[in-house]
């Protein structure tokens with residue numbers, strides 16, 4: 001490729017990673033083109049975070065209405081009009097698009113945008129073929145093609161839906177079997193249950209939310225049980241789906257036994273492979289592995305002129321990480337630099353009821369890395385919070401994991417109201433390298449859910465003080481706390 005021939009940086013994908021990459025590369029002076037096969041916004045705006053969060057908000061409103069009578073409010077308990085809710089969901093996706101004005105923003109920054117351009121595919125290392133025989137040449141490329149819901153092959157699999165099909169449902173199914181109990185599956189199970197559907201949640205893994213701290217898995221599973229969601233973990237796999245009257249019959253294995261359940265809908269949430277196939281990566285010399293594009297810490301693929309960011313790398317499939325990676329890949333592509341990065345402190349969570357969240361090492365991982373005796377752990381129940389009692393939401397707990405030698409926070413894992421917001425405080429403390437004593441000292445606002453992080457930190461400080469040879473004896477841990485529960 002000769003200088004002046006084509007764009008300095010071509011970005012494939014108009015989701016969070018691609019849009020950030022294009023803006024950053026342009027900011028650094030490159031000529032930039034962005035190709036999106038469909039609508040700008042990616043899974044995040046169109047099919048994932050935004051519409052899912054709308055359903056979670058509606059579920060929250062329905063749940064809050066259950067407290068009306070307790071708080072002296074008179075009114076009928078609402079029923080869901082699912083079709084209307086899905087209209088609202090589409091409306092909000094549109095409003096978020098309108099708010100962001102992604103195309104105008106890219107274009108005013110000087111990015112050439114090819115939207116609804118069909119699948120881009122490499123025809124040689126520096127050329128992309130777009131639908132309609134158009135060609136696009138680039139010196140460097142940033143692959144931000146995201147991922148898609150995995151489909152598993154079994155007889156009758158065509159009767160199963162994915163989360164993308166939920167947006168066009170005609171009405172609320174009376175019963176749903178959600179297969180896959182990680183972030184997507186748990187959120188879907190939670191909202192369907194909140195609207196009154198009978199929900200069965202199945203997973204081959206021994207526990208739901210298998211990537212989270214064990215306390216989070218247990219806390220959410222128990223809470224789901226209290227809400228009538230049947231959690232079926234450790235299944236041997238799905239065998240087939242058959243039509244049975246107006247319903248579906250799902251056959252699955254549990255140990256040596258074949259089992260079945262009848263349900264109106266089956267939704268698969270069994271994984272999220274990268275969108276690699278259509279890209280014809282071989283033509284660019286880019287290696288794909290197990291459905292993703294592997295990258296080094298500088299986000300470089302196996303071809304030195306091609307970078308990748310976001311879900312397509314299979315590293316950390318979250319919006320905040322996709323945007324970080326998009327910016328970094330663009331810098332390395334535009335500047336020819338080699339700056340590396342590994343995700344370490346990534347607060348994340350799910351908008352289930354109750355919410356869950358985590359950041360840093362799980363307790364098990366921390367004990368593996370720092371030794372059994374190297375960690376101090378406190379678990380504070382939400383019931384200790386006055387705010388939990390005030391709002392009638394005492395369910396959940398906050399676990400804080402701290403290194404005994406450095407006194408730094410290694411991880412925080414929360415189940416309970418506003419958990420995804422609360423965890424950000426622990427993340428900030430981790431990023432600042434704050435000793436747990438400083439976190440314990442913060443005069444956090446009362447009465448808030450976030451103050452649970454302070455309670456956990458103070459519990460650990462007391463424990464560490466007790467344990468140190470020069471430590472002073474403050475008496476029973478927790479005795480000097482204003483917020484506590486006798487239970």
Ligand SMILES: Cc1cc2nc3c(=O)[nH]c(=O)nc-3n(C[C@H](O)[C@H](O)[C@H](O)COP(=O)(O)OP(=O)(O)OC[C@H]3O[C@@H](n4cnc5c(N)ncnc54)[C@H](O)[C@@H]3O)c2cc1C
Pocket residue numbers: 012013014015016017018035036037038039040041042043044045047048049050052053118119120121144145146147163184275278279309310311312316317318319320322
């Ligand atoms: C149900 C659900 C809920 C989620 N909720 C959250 C949440 O609450 N918080 C959070 O942080 N994350 C959430 N996620 C994850 C989040 O959506 C992703 O991590 C994020 O969208 C990744 O951004 P990306 O830019 O890498 O990919 P995407 O957002 O998927 O964007 C990739 C884009 O590339 C385009 N593309 C693909 N192939 C081609 C091609 N060959 N040519 C041209 N264009 C192409 C696609 O059309 C797409 O627009 C959720 C995911 C799901 C499925």
Ligand SMILES: NC(=O)c1ccc[n+]([C@@H]2O[C@H](COP(=O)([O-])OP(=O)(O)OC[C@H]3O[C@@H](n4cnc5c(N)ncnc54)[C@H](O)[C@@H]3O)[C@@H](O)[C@H]2O)c1
Pocket residue numbers: 152179180181182183184185187202203204205209210237238269270271272316317318348349350351
């Ligand atoms: N709130 C959020 O931030 C949010 C929400 C949704 C998704 N995401 C992100 O999107 C990515 C994909 O998440 P996901 O939940 O869709 O997929 P996942 O790959 O994280 O989990 C898939 C689940 O399906 C199970 N599974 C696999 N095969 C199965 C089978 N044959 N039968 C039964 N169970 C099976 C796995 O054990 C696992 O629990 C994740 O990285 C996640 O972080 C984030």
